[in-house]
Amino acid sequence: MAPLLEIRGARREFATPEGGRLAALDGVDLDVGANEFVTLLGPSGCGKTTLLRAISGFETLDGGTIRLDGADLAALPPFRRPVNTVFQSYALFGHMTVARNVGYALEVAGVPKPAREAQVTEALAKVGLSGMGARKPAQLSGGQRQRVALARAIIARPRLLLLDEPLSALDRNLRQQMQIELKTLQNTLGIAFVFVTHDQEEALTMSDRIVVMRAGRIEQIGTPRDIYRHPRNRFVAEFIGETNLFPVTVDRMSGDLALAKTAEGLELSLPSAGRMPGERVTAILRPADFAIAAAGIPATVTRAVYLGSDLHLFVQPSVGGPEIRVTARDGDAAETGARVHLAHDPARVHVLEGG
């Protein structure tokens, strides 16, 4: 089955104030399936918002195509695309009531008033704002405005909903609540979501697939687990979650394990599959992949940060080298200054080719 959205070779350049050219999109290929939740994730300036605006029609591509249901979108102005957007600033119409904001897409499409009102009531109920229709946007809280923007964008049943960092203005608790609500809403509506964010936690929580972008290019596309456990390169590894990177040289093989050493002499065990003695690779271990144990890498805790259920440790290996970040359980004997041993499961080490 053909994907709902097909992006091929998307390119977009901007002139920089210095007179140069900057590629905001530099050959992007992406497919989004019907009813899929895809997140575009990357640091600011990576091109994720430009890509979103190219889909909604507010940016014109310098090269490449965007197809929706097989039809090229290039010739269609924004108001003819079956795509709606939740804007970062919400962009609610300040001079209209909440109900008129929500019903706007139907109003301009010429839907008669009685039918419109029924759908507005339904959409407001869907986002938990029943009875708020008569208010003006200025009389709502940030979270409520966010919901109005959402209701307004889904009322016309777009094939694809674009969300441009919609949660970035909300406080942490509300943001986490909205993350779950968004995902639930997407499941019940059966609309494909393309969600833009620079917050990796948000991306991991909600997405079916994450698209990690940097400097106008896609670095990796995969499920949240894929991206987290098997980053394709250092950038992805460091951008998603906390990471310990060890440039190591494979020393010797021992059964299905390969023993490798850092320049300082720190010893790590890796899965042996495909490894050769003398080979230089990068070993990636997440903080939770280490455990405080009776034996292992000798080290000293330099700082312990208490986070409720977890204890976040910064640990200095005795042999030297950079600090290792370790997530320990509350109750582990790991005060600042404590001498500990770090153990790790070799199967959970992810290896990047090359030092």
Next chain:
Amino acid sequence: MALRRQSVILGLLLAPVTLFLGVFFLLPLLIIAVFSVLSPGLYGGVEWTFYHWNYGRIFGWADGIMEIYEPIYLQILVRSLSFAALTVLLTLALCYPVAFWVSRLPDRWRLVFLFLITLPFFSSLIVRLYAWLLILKPTGLLNTSLLALGVISEPLELLYTPTAVVLGMVYVMVPFMFLPLYAAVDNLDRAQVEASLDLGATRAQTFAKVILPQTLPGIMGGAVIVFIPSVGNFVVPDVLGGAKGLMIGNLVEQQFLSARNWPFGSALSMIIMAVVLTVLLVSVTRARKAGGHA
């Protein structure tokens, strides 16, 4: 204690302006209001006797001996109002698209343009109007160029016509319309325009439902600021209209300076003020209703 001290300081700060406006604005207004119901003195000034014929001359009651009802006064009032309304419409039509264009210019050019818009304020109005006289007169710049180009075969009769008056008023009032309009257009939330297009509204729908309502305060502000001085303007009709008593402002000027009928001039002034206040009140309440909480 603190509150009391604050109100004392506030009073001290407000006292000068209150005093100034009281003496130089409210008092003359009161004098005009009183004069408008007194009888005219023989050589200017007033006689201190009640005399309502000043208004009677205008609205249709008169004793027929001392004062005669002349419909011409009401006609002049109506003409002044329609000239002012026309000036509002023309300046609005000229400035609205330009405001959008300027608000999209790069910062540096925007400042240059705003400076150019305010440039006329740096020179005298009279001088600028006489420059228009030179342009519009039968042997002026406009006619000679058009003749030279072969567009017309004989000079156009432009000067001392209503067209010249409206043209001059539009010229004088353009900056007053432009600045509030520009402020409103510049404040327009572009994201809302995009949201409207994104939700399927055509460009025309977006203009009618989002851009126009959002810039309405600026339109109303510009309209009021242009309309009020236009109604009572007497300099432009004087210079470009040929002092034919075309507008009510000229009529007031004549009554005070040449006819020496101060009470009648005062009555005319009071009528102008009543009309202007009504327009102001209606437009402000309308704008408030349309703009919601604005």
